[in-house]
Every structure is written in C-alpha cells, then in structure tokens.
Amino acid sequence: MKHDVIKKSHARSVMNGMEEDRLFPRKMLKGSQLEALLEKNQYLIETSLPFIKNLYTLVKGSGFVITLTDGQGCILELTGDAETMRDASLFDMIPGAYMDEDSVGTNAMSLAIDENRPIQLTAQEHFINAYHRWTCSSSPIHNTDDEILGALNLMGKKDQVHSHTLGLVVATVNSIEQQFRNQKLNQDLSETSGFLDAVINNLSYATFTLNTLGYINRVNKTAVKIFDISRSELYGRHISKYLSRWEEIWNTVKAGDKLLDEEVVVHAMPKSGAFVMSAMPILTEDNELNGVVLTFRDMKRVYSMVNKYTGMKAHYTFSDIIGSSDNMKRLIDFAEKISDSPSTVLINGESGTGKEVFAQSIHNASSRRDAGFVAVNCGAIPEALFESELFGYDDGAFTGARKGGKPGKFELANGGTLFLDEVGEMPPDMQVKLLRVLQEEVVTRVGGNKTIPVDVRIIAATNKDLKTLVDEKKFRLDLFYRLSVIPLKIPALRERGEDIRTLIEFFLGTKAFKLKKNIPRLDKEIYQLLMRYEWPGNVRELENFIEKTVNLDGAIMLDVEDEEAFRKKYLNPEAYHPGNELAGPLSTSIRSLAELEKDAIQNALNQLNGNKTQVAKMLGIGRNTLYLKAKQYGITL
Structure with a gap:
C-alpha cells in the first residue's frame, strides 16, 4: 500500500513538471511573509517545541534533523545536528521553504499531510535526486477537531533508516496532540463557568485571562470597550503582541506571585497607550500554574482617582x-x-x-x-x-x-x-x-x-x-x-541673577508652544531691564511676565525707550537692583555687531566671575570659539 502511494506521487510529480535534478524548492517565503506565517502558527510552534527538544535529546549526535511544517508543508522550525543542518541548508531546506509535492516532488512531509497518516521514505523513494541521500519519517499533527495543523519530520542519512525512527516521531506527535487536548480541556472548563463569566464581565477594569502559554482565552466587555477591539480579534492571540514587557511579567506570575499596579504600555490595538496593570496567577490545588488573569486600568482614570482625593x-x-x-x-x-x-x-x-x-x-x-x-x-x-x-x-x-x-x-x-x-x-x-x-x-x-x-x-x-x-x-x-x-x-531669584536669562529663554519657548505663538525676540535693552528687576514674586512672577510677553507677541518692546513707563505698566517699579544689568546704561543707538559681540563676552565674563565654561554656555558657543573671539577683541581670559 505504501508503495502504491509513493508510485502515484511520483506520477503526479512527473505530470507537474518536477525535475529529478532539481536542487531547491519551487516555493519559498522570506521577510515579512515568513514573519506573518510564523506569527500565524505561533501556537503550533510554541506547543511543539518542548516535545521537539525532548525528541532531539534521544537522537542527538546521530546525524538527524527534526523539521516542523505547517498544514501546507512550509517549514516553520528546524533543529538537529550541525552537519545535517548544513547539508539541508545547501538545498534551501530552511524556514520558509515549502516541502509540498508541487514544490519538491515526492517526500515524506508532503505525503504525511496528503495521506493524513505517518509515513517513512528512504533514498529513491523521494522524487528528486538531491533527497536520495536521506531517510525521512513524518507524521501529521492534528488539533482537537482532528484538523491537520502541520507535520513533524525526522530526517537523517539513508543508511540510518529504521522503523523505530518513525515510532519516535509518532510518539512525539501523540504528546503534542495530547497537549492540545489538555489546553482545550482547560479552556472548555473555564468557558463553561457561567459564574466566572458573569464576574469578569461585570468588572469595571479591562480583564483578560490567559492559558499557561500566554494565549488570550477570555476577554471581558470592558476590555472590548476600552481597547475598541472585538473578542474574536483577541482570542488565540499571544499577549506579547500587545505587551512589550510580557517576559518580565511572565517570570513573576510563573513563580506564583502577583504583580500589582504596574505601569505598562499597551500597543497594537485601536486604542493603545499607558495603563496600570495587575497580573494574578491562577493556581491548581497542587500549586501549579493553570492560567493568568490580567486587569488594566486606564492611566487617566487612575490619575483622576488620585486627584479626586489629593x-x-x-x-x-x-x-x-x-x-x-x-x-x-x-x-x-x-x-x-x-x-x-x-x-x-x-x-x-x-x-x-x-x-x-x-x-x-x-x-x-x-x-x-x-x-x-x-x-x-x-x-x-x-x-x-x-x-x-x-x-x-x-x-x-x-x-x-x-x-x-x-x-x-x-x-x-x-x-x-x-x-x-x-x-x-x-x-x-x-x-x-x-x-x-x-x-x-x-x-x-x-x-x-x-x-x-x-x-x-x-x-x-x-x-x-x-x-x-x-x-x-x-x-x-x-x-x-x-x-x-x-x-x-x-534662594530667591534676585540671589541667582545669572539664572534669569536662562529662565527667560526657557519660558519664552514653553509659553510660545503652549499658546501656539511664535517666540518673540527680546532686545538687549529688555534683558538689561529684566536683569535689574528684583523679582519679588521670584520664578512665578518671571513666568507670568513672559507669558504676558508671548501673549502680546513681544509688543512690550515698543515701550522700552521710556523705562519708567515700562516699569509701571509691566513690573513693580520699586523692585530694582541696578548692579545686575547685563550691560551699561540703556541706549537706542545703533552699534556694530562686533561691538555687541565684544560687550556680550565682556559682560558675561564679569557676571560669571571669569568662568569660561559657563560663559561659553551662556553665549551658546564652544570654548574654542570663545578663545578665538577673546583674542580677536583683545579680551583677557
């Protein structure tokens, strides 16, 4: 019967134009297409991997490679001895390669899926010559509804053929399928609990429940509303798709510990953003992890609650x-x-x-x-x-x-x-x-x-x-x-006059951004006047003055020639200390840029007690530039 199956497959391969001397698969997924396929089959991969690792411990060192495919024969995962892995890669037998009959002709992986039963092929039983060096034992993998999800294949050199090899593959697949049934049973038990449904759906927090692998199996109506996403879009998805910190969270709940009121960022949902999350493990009577409950509160609601009291x-x-x-x-x-x-x-x-x-x-x-x-x-x-x-x-x-x-x-x-x-x-x-x-x-x-x-x-x-x-x-x-x-x-602002200019420039930027206005340019005379002012209201008074300036689009500059009028109109006329100005007396005469630059350097040096680093920082230039300018203007540093 096996030979009839192989014979018919060879005939189909010939009919499909498959070349016996073909080296590489006809179909191959790469890049984003492969990533999408791996994500789609994440449940199959993660459920199968522990059993694949166990199988490899039995055959390690004997030249075998274990291959996991999806239901269409596309390779999802390979693991095995380095030499055989290298041989396989020479023929593009890598993740993304399709091993179905249309892509590489007769082979064990395609027949296991097409015939829906375990099968072993060796040497010339494969269609293309490149595969004649191998023996392959494959078995289909089914979900709890008996639908084919993929296939598991054990490949080695043809002289290693043994019926026990196929037995190992079948035993491993049985374990994988039993794990599916266990998870489905746990999910069914959870879903039949009407009381739990009622409790979760009436929680004011967005709530998810996860299985032991981190896949979402329950979503309450608050979560649907808050995240603006349907239950069907969330069911069966791994929570790490939405929580970048999941590995850290998982390590905590896996140990049986709760995680309370952690700030997290939820992404990849219509309504993403910052939330406060709590994670609680669901434990069996034997203290084994049986699932996880996650609750989310919108950060804005948390702040609103705090502000209600504070x-x-x-x-x-x-x-x-x-x-x-x-x-x-x-x-x-x-x-x-x-x-x-x-x-x-x-x-x-x-x-x-x-x-x-x-x-x-x-x-x-x-x-x-x-x-x-x-x-x-x-x-x-x-x-x-x-x-x-x-x-x-x-x-x-x-x-x-x-x-x-x-x-x-x-x-x-x-x-x-x-x-x-x-x-x-x-x-x-x-x-x-x-x-x-x-x-x-x-x-x-x-x-x-x-x-x-x-x-x-x-x-x-x-x-x-x-x-x-x-x-x-x-x-x-x-x-x-x-x-x-x-x-x-x-200290009062008047006791740290060197900070006034920095604060002025900071508030000009922030207030202009807040008020959606351009940053007004303050002339030197304005800075001189503001440096002489005592600022009895300190930083708050300065901030309010700058906000007024931005609101007026810098129109205060029109009054600068009449200093007394300016003081009365905008500031407290009694709050001045003449020794804190940036330069000498007010002047509206036009001066050259070189004169202004020289004065700025000299006044900054006087104000900052010769601290060259601070002077360069205040003037917005590098120290090397400061030295060059000082030499140019004959200023001693």
Whole structure:
C-alpha cells in the first residue's frame, strides 16, 4: 500500500513538471511573509517545541534533523545536528521553504499531510535526486477537531533508516496532540463557568485571562470597550503582541506571585497607550500554574482617582529645575543625595521660588516614586476640617459625613510622600496631633478608635521663618525640630541673577508652544531691564511676565525707550537692583555687531566671575570659539 502511494506521487510529480535534478524548492517565503506565517502558527510552534527538544535529546549526535511544517508543508522550525543542518541548508531546506509535492516532488512531509497518516521514505523513494541521500519519517499533527495543523519530520542519512525512527516521531506527535487536548480541556472548563463569566464581565477594569502559554482565552466587555477591539480579534492571540514587557511579567506570575499596579504600555490595538496593570496567577490545588488573569486600568482614570482625593500628582523631577548658578547646583546636588532618606525635609523659600517643584523632585528620585505624592496646603484648610482632612473620618463621625467614611491624606500617602505646604499656617492643636503621628507612625480617623499604621515621608514647606514663629509661641519647638531634620533653603531669584536669562529663554519657548505663538525676540535693552528687576514674586512672577510677553507677541518692546513707563505698566517699579544689568546704561543707538559681540563676552565674563565654561554656555558657543573671539577683541581670559 505504501508503495502504491509513493508510485502515484511520483506520477503526479512527473505530470507537474518536477525535475529529478532539481536542487531547491519551487516555493519559498522570506521577510515579512515568513514573519506573518510564523506569527500565524505561533501556537503550533510554541506547543511543539518542548516535545521537539525532548525528541532531539534521544537522537542527538546521530546525524538527524527534526523539521516542523505547517498544514501546507512550509517549514516553520528546524533543529538537529550541525552537519545535517548544513547539508539541508545547501538545498534551501530552511524556514520558509515549502516541502509540498508541487514544490519538491515526492517526500515524506508532503505525503504525511496528503495521506493524513505517518509515513517513512528512504533514498529513491523521494522524487528528486538531491533527497536520495536521506531517510525521512513524518507524521501529521492534528488539533482537537482532528484538523491537520502541520507535520513533524525526522530526517537523517539513508543508511540510518529504521522503523523505530518513525515510532519516535509518532510518539512525539501523540504528546503534542495530547497537549492540545489538555489546553482545550482547560479552556472548555473555564468557558463553561457561567459564574466566572458573569464576574469578569461585570468588572469595571479591562480583564483578560490567559492559558499557561500566554494565549488570550477570555476577554471581558470592558476590555472590548476600552481597547475598541472585538473578542474574536483577541482570542488565540499571544499577549506579547500587545505587551512589550510580557517576559518580565511572565517570570513573576510563573513563580506564583502577583504583580500589582504596574505601569505598562499597551500597543497594537485601536486604542493603545499607558495603563496600570495587575497580573494574578491562577493556581491548581497542587500549586501549579493553570492560567493568568490580567486587569488594566486606564492611566487617566487612575490619575483622576488620585486627584479626586489629593488634587495633584508628582510629575516634576530634578531635570525640570532650571538653574545653572553655583548655589542652585549645590542645592540640587544636595537634594538628590537626600532624596532616598526617610527623614523629614523642611523646604524654606519665598513665594514663587519652586518649593513644590523641589518636593516633587525629591519624591520622584526616591524609592517611594511609585507610591503616592499627596499635597496638602495647610493655609487653605478651615481649622474645623483640618483633622478629618489629614487623618480621615469614620462612618457617622459628624453630620454630613460620607457613608462608609473617608481616608485622610496620611492614608492616601501610605508608602509614599506627604507634602505639607505652608506648614507655618497649621493651627496649634493640629501641631500636637501631627507630632504624635510622626512619633507613633499611626493615625486614628475622626470618630473611630482603630489605629492605622502609616509609612509616610514628610516634606514640609514654608515661606516664613519658623524659628521666629517658635519664639512668638505660634509654632511648637518640638515639631520644628521633627520637621527640619533635613533643611533646604531655596534662594530667591534676585540671589541667582545669572539664572534669569536662562529662565527667560526657557519660558519664552514653553509659553510660545503652549499658546501656539511664535517666540518673540527680546532686545538687549529688555534683558538689561529684566536683569535689574528684583523679582519679588521670584520664578512665578518671571513666568507670568513672559507669558504676558508671548501673549502680546513681544509688543512690550515698543515701550522700552521710556523705562519708567515700562516699569509701571509691566513690573513693580520699586523692585530694582541696578548692579545686575547685563550691560551699561540703556541706549537706542545703533552699534556694530562686533561691538555687541565684544560687550556680550565682556559682560558675561564679569557676571560669571571669569568662568569660561559657563560663559561659553551662556553665549551658546564652544570654548574654542570663545578663545578665538577673546583674542580677536583683545579680551583677557
């Protein structure tokens, strides 16, 4: 019977014009076409590979190669001894090559698929002469619906032919098909669970369940809505197509551990983007992995939830702080060094100096960065609500209390950072209660009696002199010492005049982008005037002034000849310090570019105390160019 099958196949090969001296397959997939085919057959490949590896351990060193094809005979995977692999590659027997009868004539792989049964061919039983050197044992691979998915082939030199070789192939295929049945059984058991369906479909989070290989087998209606994709498009797909971090996630759940609230990026869906994901392993009674449940929350919804309680989120880092002056550099370096300390920080600085920017930067540089950053403005909370705001309240604590109670800022910041802004405005009785929480690291909600442990780092900020408030009996000395373990003093903008120009240029760019306007050009006279100004509102005042300038398309330059009028119209006329200008007195006369360039270099050297690196950076030129210009203008460096 086998010989009849081979004879008929040879006849078909002749009829199809197959040449006996052909060396290479007629059909071959490469590039994106091959990638698409491999992705389409990923389930077959990944299910088969462990069994193929087991088979190879039995024949390793005996000159055999194992080949896996799809249902049309296209090679998907090869593994085997190096010498035979090289021989096979000489005849383009590689992934993407079609081994069906129309492509290479009679061979074991095509007959196993066409005849739907195991078969062994040796030497001249193959049609083309190039294959006469081999013996091949092949068996079709079926899915749980008894449809042919592909074929497994064991190929070696013709003198190694043995009936046991075909037996090994058949046994391996049986194991692969049993794995399909096991996976299908698990899927069927899951799908017949109406209760589980109801629970998953009523979750407000997008939810997927995966089998033990990471293929999606369940999708809830929230996921369909959030990702704007149908269930049929997701079923049977590997989750790594949508999650680039899947390998890292898989290693965690494979060990039986949960992964909670991880920030991930979902891609390759109509609605992709950033999400918060949790992954939970489904374990059998024997603690074996039986699947995975993934839940996704839109990052915007998470931020919305946090803002509902805190009104803010930490998004500044030290790289957002603009300042190249020596005192700002030292301050930033120090703040970075103490970021990961659990000790309390007291930030002191005038209004508008960026106290909250520093607080958020410290938080984001610490090991608490993934937890909450909760901000409280102590000067904006009515005294009667202070305790419930910080410590929360239980159900029925007072008239109008929310049913079920409400967590306070300490609970919301648990594991993270609590930022107490304007801490000098805190009422005396609250100072006592805050001190107790800092000492005992527990809170008790208003109207409750249960103590709740909290792990919170405190960063406080003030624009007042707390020592003076202590002397005036308005602030507790013990709380002052507790808060000021690490003190930070942010200098006023007038104390770091060399940063003004950098800030001006930064805000010109950001405000123009925000307002969709061109960046206005500020003349030298404008810079001189702004450098002399005291900036009592510090960086915030400068930022607001630049925003006004951009909104007016730079029209403030029209008033520069009348400095007094300019001050009254745009700035505080009393806030000036004449010694901080970039150049000499105002002048509207026209000067040569060389004169302006020489003055710019000389004034920058004076302003930066001769620091050549900083001068070059301020002027936007390299140090070599600075040396050449200085020599040209007779300036001593």
